[in-house]
Amino acid sequence: xxxxxxxxxxxxxxxxxxxxxxxxxxxxxxxxxxxxxxxxxxxxxxxxxxxxxxxxxxxxxxxxxxxxxxxxxxxxxxxxxxxxxxxxxxxxxxxxxxxxxxxxxxxxxxxxxxxxxxxxxxxxxxxxxxxxxxxxxxxxxxxxxxxxxxxxxxxxxxxxxxxxxxxxxxxxxxxxxxxxxxxxxxxxxxxxxxxxxxxxxxxxxxxxxxxxxxxxxxxxxxxxxxxxxxxxxxxxxxxxxxxxxxxxxxxxxxxxxxxxxxxxxxxxxxxxxxxxxxxxxxxxxxxxxxxxxxxxxxxxxxxxxxxxxxxxxxxxxxxxxxxxxxxxxxxxxxxxxxxxxxxxxxxxxxxxxxxxxxxxxxxxxxxxxxxxxxxxxxxxxxxxxxxxxxxxxxxxxxxxxxxxxxxx
Numbered sequence: 550x551x552x553x554x555x556x557x558x559x560x561x562x563x564x565x566x567x568x569x570x571x572x573x574x575x576x577x578x579x580x581x582x583x584x585x586x587x588x589x590x591x592x593x594x595x596x597x598x599x600x601x602x603x604x605x606x607x608x609x610x611x612x613x614x615x616x617x618x619x620x621x622x623x624x625x626x627x628x629x630x631x632x633x634x635x636x637x638x639x640x641x642x643x644x645x646x647x648x649x650x651x652x653x654x655x656x657x658x659x660x661x662x663x664x665x666x667x668x669x670x671x672x673x674x675x676x677x678x679x680x681x682x683x684x685x686x687x688x689x690x691x692x693x694x695x696x697x698x699x700x701x702x703x704x705x706x707x708x709x710x711x712x713x714x715x716x717x718x719x720x721x722x723x724x725x726x727x728x729x730x731x732x733x734x735x736x737x738x739x740x741x742x743x744x745x746x747x748x749x750x751x752x753x754x755x756x757x758x759x760x761x762x763x764x765x766x767x768x769x770x771x772x773x774x775x776x777x778x779x780x781x782x783x784x785x786x787x788x789x790x791x792x793x794x795x796x797x798x799x800x801x802x803x804x805x806x807x808x809x810x811x812x813x814x815x816x817x818x819x820x821x822x823x824x825x826x827x828x829x830x831x832x833x834x835x836x837x838x839x840x841x842x843x844x845x846x847x848x849x850x851x852x853x854x855x856x857x858x859x860x861x862x863x864x865x866x867x868x869x870x871x872x873x874x875x876x877x878x879x880x881x882x883x884x885x886x887x888x889x890x891x892x893x894x895x896x897x898x899x900x901x902x903x904x905x906x907x908x909x910x911x912x913x914x915x916x917x918x919x920x921x922x923x924x925x926x927x928x929x930x931x932x933x934x935x936x937x938x939x940x941x942x943x944x945x946x947x948x949x950x951x952x953x954x955x956x957x
Contacts, residue, residue, distance in 0.1 A: 555579060555580055556579075556581060556663065557580070557581045557658075557661040557662070557663040558575050558580035558581060558582050558583065558663065558665045558666075558667055558693065559585060559654050559655075559657050559658045559661065559663065559666050559667065560572065560575060560582055560583070560584050560585070560609075560666075560667040560669075561651065561654045561666075561667070561668050561669070561680075562584035562585060562586050562600065562604050562609075562612070563600065563669070563731070564586070564599065564600035564603045564604070565669070565729065566707065566710050566711065566721065566729070567669030567671070567696045567729075568584075568668075568669040569603065569710075569719065570669070570696065570699070570710045570713060570714060571667055571669045571695040571696065572584065572604060572607035572608055572609055573607055573608065573713070573717055573719070574695045574699075575667060575693070575695065576607075576608040576609075581610050582608065582609045582610055583609065583610065583612075583657065583661060584604035584609040584611075584613065585612075585613040585614075585615060585654050585657050586600050586601070586604075586612070586614050586615070587615045587646070587650040587654065588614060588615065588616050588617060588618065589618060589621045589646035589650070589734055589735075590618040590621070590733050590734025590735075590795070591732035591733040591735075591736075591737070592732055597614065613657055615653045615657075617646070617649050617650070617653060618791040619789070619790065619791055620653075621645075621646050621649055621734055621735070621791075622789075622791050622794070623790070624648075624649060625645045625646070625648075625649070625735075625864075626734075626735070626790060626830075626833070627778070627779060627790075628860070628878050629641060629642070629645075629830070629834075629864075630780070630833050630834060631778050631878075631881040631882070631884070631885055632853065632857045632877070632881055633834055633837070633838055633841075633853060633854075633857050634858075634860045634861035634864070635834075635861060636813060636861045636862070636865045637813060639809065639811050640809075640811045640813060640823075640825065640865075641735075641827060641830050641831075641834065642861065642864050642865055643731075643733065643735040643736045643737075643738050643825055643827055643830070644675070644679065644731070644738065644865075645679075645735070645864055645869070646733045646734075646735065647676055647679040647680060647683070648679060648869040648870070651666075651668075651679070651680055651683040651687075652683065652687060654666060655684065655687060655688055655690060658690060664689065664690045664691050665690070665691050665693060666684060666693065667693035667694070667695060668692070668693075668694060669695065669696050670694055670696065671696050671700065672696075672697040672700050673700075673815070673817070673819060674815055674819075674821060675821070675865065675866060675867065677694065677697060678816055678867030679867045679869070680692075680694075681867075682867040682868065682870075683867070683869060683870060686869075686870040686871075687870060696710070727741060727742045728741040728742055728744070728754070729741045730756075732756070734791055734794050734795070735794070735827060736757060736798065736807065736827030736828070736829070737756045737757055737825065737826045737827075738823050738824070738825045739754050739756070739823060739824040739825070740821070740822070740823045744810075744822055744823065745822060747812075747822060750824050755808060755826075756826055757798055757802040757807060757808075757826040757827075757828055758801075758802045758804075758805050758806060758807045758808040758826050758828055759803055759804070759805055760805065761805060761899070763803070763805075764803070764804050764898040764899075765803060765804065765898075768895055768896065768897045769800060769801070769803075769896050770893055770894070770895045770904070771783060771784060771797070771800060771832070771893070771894050771895075772784050772785065772892070772893045772894075773793075773797075773832070773833070773836045773891065773892050773893075774890075774891045775836075775837065775840055775888055775889055775890060775891070775892070777885045777886060777887075778837065778841075778881075778882075778884075778888040779885075780793050780833055780836075780837070782891075783796055793833075794829040794833070795829070796829075797828060797829035797832045798827075798829040799828075801828035801829070801832050801894075801896060801901065802826070802828040804896045804897070804898045804899070805898050806828045806831060806832070806896055806898075806900065806901055807826050807827050807828030807829075807830075808824075808826050809824070809825050809826070809827075810822070810824055810825075811823055811824075811825055813865075816866050816867075831901070832894055832901065835894060835901060835902075835903055836892035836894055836903055837888070837892075838903075839892050839903035839906055840888055840892050840906055840908060841853070843890075843906050843908060843910075843911045843912065843913075844887045844889075844890065844908050844910040844911055844912060845884065845888065845912070846912065853884070856877050856880065859873075859877060860874065860877050860878075860881075887910040889908060889909070889910060890906060890907050890908025890909070890910065890911075891906075891907045891908070892905070892906050892907075893905040893906075
């Protein structure tokens with residue numbers, strides 16, 4: 550419980566422009582502000598310390614630090630890899646740490662005995678859906694969206710925030726003023742400035758992945774081991790999930806892997822454009838698909854694409870705690886029973902390939918190897934072709950007999 554007479558307020562705090570403004574405004578409104586930084590990876594200890602110092606300097610009565618790197622691996626990365634999900638086939642939802650940030654912030658609300666929770670989402674993007682819907686799905690709390698409320702004023706919202714902070718004597722890091730940068734275990738997303746205007750992103754938007762002139766000369770090979778769909782080792786060395794992602798981000802990022810530009814449809818009707826980087830996620834998805842394609846059946850691999858589209862849609866638009874998502878993940882878990890083995894990835898820079906797959910579960914008959922040998926006769930192959938195409942053959946003959954009326 551708070552020891553002051555003020556109402557405790559928990560603010561999910563990143564140290565960026567939006568949440569910095571939120572601290573000032575909440576203090577001005579008379580709340581006992583408790584900032585919480587949910588560390589989902591991607592930042593150095595110095596950066597984490599800077600966030601705490603920033604919160605206290607802005608007026609927070611107390612700052613809280615929560616480590617969620619293992620949680621984001623278990624609750625997001627694992628089912629993401631299982632499903633091979635990318636929104637519109639491109640974006641692997643690096644924003645999904647938001648859901649865990651909300652849940653852990655609400656746990657702090659419970660510890661402080663308050664129902665008041667604040668975030669720095671604008672009224673323009675999907676983050677507001679992720680934050681608000683999660684709050685409503687997991688409990689009964691009052692949501693304070695200070696930046697969204699600020700949009701009642703005309704003008705560019707970032708310019709308004711910068712001016713308010715400057716008037717309060719708050720320093721603004723140069724890059725914070727130009728871009729909105731979100732870093733976590735999954736990677737980096739960058740928006741703002743020329744990115745929002747659909748112009749070519751500046752060189753400074755390259756964070757994890759390095760430009761061509763910095764690539765090492767020697768090719769890189771990395772072997773990723775999986776057990777029932779979960780990555781468990783790198784180059785034969787057992788590692789925890791977060792360590793695997795950190796290793797892959799660094800290793801493949803040096804070769805320029807993982808740099809993307811994405812334009813998506815925000816749920817409220819806008820086009821949203823970001824630069825995002827995720828060398829580690831790209832590596833995991835590529836390696837897992839290469840293994841799954843070898844060990845699962847044709848029907849399993851076909852159905853995966855349908856699950857991926859639905860899972861991505863729910864995660865992207867705020868429905869992380871939707872029962873239907875849990876249903877899909879129950880299927881995905883079942884589909885991983887044979888996804889055990891090792892995949893070797895190789896890159897010379899810019900892109901990568903799965904060059905080798907080892908598994909005891911590869912769906913292959915030693916007597917029937919594609920393009921080499923088979924254990925059926927030519928007559929059996931011809932009969933199979935005839936029966937497989939019987940419906941199409943008959944339909945074309947019937948229509949031709951009617952003068953080709955149905956044939957365009």
